[in-house]
Amino acid sequence: MKVAKLEKPRRPPLLLSTGVNPIEAYWVMVSTSFGSKFGISGLLVKTTPIILTVLQLRYQMGLWNIGAEEKFYMGAFVASIIALSDLSFALPVMFVVSALAGLAWVASLVFLEQSFSLTR
8 A cells, every 4th residue: 555645835825935924924914903003993994894794684585685795895886986086975975876786786686586586
């Protein structure tokens, strides 16, 4: 019975191939995220909308609505387009149009699910 020898990987991992020490790179990521009040507040500001979106599981139209991230990203995409425009009243328009964009995304998915008897 022959025992196969484990060979070294032919391609080095990404961080090592660029000459960066992986342990140092991960230490920088952790220390900048959790090392100061500014890092923690930035982390919370960026993750709170995603966490709240994921936690809003609702029972709609006979299906569990687990894909709430899609609505969030569609609304954020449209809101960022409006924010980059030169409208003087961009903030109220962003709220309304981003909500409508998320609604349109869900309506298209629900239409396809109901028309073709699909499930997620």
